[in-house]
Amino acid sequence: MADLFAGIGGFHLAFEQAGGEVVFASENDRHARTTYEANFRSRTPGLFDTSQFAGDIRTVDTADVPDVDVVAGGFPCQPFSNAGLRRGFADARGTLFFDIARIIDAKQPGAFVLENVRGLTHKDQRHSFTRIQRILTRDLGYSFHWKVLRASDYGLPQARPRVYMVGFRDPSTEFSFPEPVPLEFTMSDLFGGKVDRVIGRTLMASWHRRPLSDPHCFDGYLVDGEPRYLSIEQMCRLQGFPDGFTFPVSEAQARKQLGNAVAVPVAAAVARSVVAALSSCG
Ligand SMILES: C[S@@+](CC[C@H](N)C(=O)[O-])C[C@H]1O[C@@H](n2cnc3c(N)ncnc32)[C@H](O)[C@@H]1O
Structure with a gap:
């Protein structure tokens, strides 16, 4: 290929x-x-x-x-x-x-x-x-x-x-x-707490940390009523990349x-x- x-x-x-x-x-x-x-x-x-x-x-x-x-x-x-x-x-x-x-x-x-x-x-x-x-x-x-x-x-x-x-x-x-x-898991499974949506938003390439109230925020969720943001490992799971996939680059690049x-x-x-x-x- x-x-x-x-x-x-x-x-x-x-x-x-x-x-x-x-x-x-x-x-x-x-x-x-x-x-x-x-x-x-x-x-x-x-x-x-x-x-x-x-x-x-x-x-x-x-x-x-x-x-x-x-x-x-x-x-x-x-x-x-x-x-x-x-x-x-x-x-x-x-x-x-x-x-x-x-x-x-x-x-x-x-x-x-x-x-x-x-x-x-x-x-x-x-x-x-x-x-x-x-x-x-x-x-x-x-x-x-x-x-x-x-x-x-x-x-x-x-x-x-x-x-x-x-x-x-x-x-x-x-x-x-x-x-x-x-579905193999839900957003609540991913965060280990109650998330109000089963399926998360589409991950985007242009990443800036935004407040949850911002309509362009795609990586923040209310988990058990508290704001939480996806980690790199959680983003990997949301894209189906294996655990252990490594990113020897900056967090923003990853x-x-x-x-x-x-x-x-x-x-x-x-x-x-x-x-x-x-x-x-x-
Ligand atoms: C939509 S992404 C594809 C991501 C890929 N399918 C993956 O799973 O990671 C498009 C990629 O094309 C690369 N790209 C853009 N212009 C290119 C070029 N002229 N030659 C080679 N790669 C290029 C970008 O750097 C980017 O990584």
Whole structure:
């Protein structure tokens, strides 16, 4: 699997759980790279020893990307320009999605798994979403399945609606998104006290400590009537990262990285469905 926009490796953990192995990753933020390497070097030494841990994806030469079965990534959302609708996927030039498309085009993986904020499917960004879909299907020849999945439908007490996009090089490959599963714990379990909501708010990357009364406060809760804020360990659990996952960076960076990450059980459920679909079509 190629782990693009790798962050701290949510997709890495997800595909590992689905029986996969990451052989290439790209992440350009030095703090995220530090966390990624600290957690994955001992598990996948080859990724670091053979310099397959690239930085800025815009400078990656596709000849340096190994053959992979799956390209996965949660890419930063950028609007597409209105110009040049007829130039195929070159229309996306200047967006980070273009770099995903050129790697898929060059490496022809069996499948891709992309993740983004739900807003990409909303009316004001629908134009970009349509272009993404058109490039992957019409220009690159892949199938395209999409669905908004919530972390709370895959065991975690966090809303986090995200659009998942999955496609196969063989467009006849049968695929359906994984069925929801019950919550594994609640916000009260997480805090060890009574919280008035069962499912917590979506973790965000832009973190500032705010009073609980602030509508932009996403990490503070009334627990047994007292204000409490999520610790890094509690944020890890809300995102499905394993206990023991380490953050050799500042607290602010750790909170930003967790807010940016993919919810691992959701990505892992999708990864298992993708691996099953790829296996069934041989
Ligand atoms: C939404 S986050 C993805 C987080 C990841 N899925 C995880 O589980 O941690 C997007 C990531 O893309 C990285 N990024 C942004 N521009 C990039 C570029 N030009 N090349 C490589 N990585 C980039 C950001 O630093 C950020 O970590």
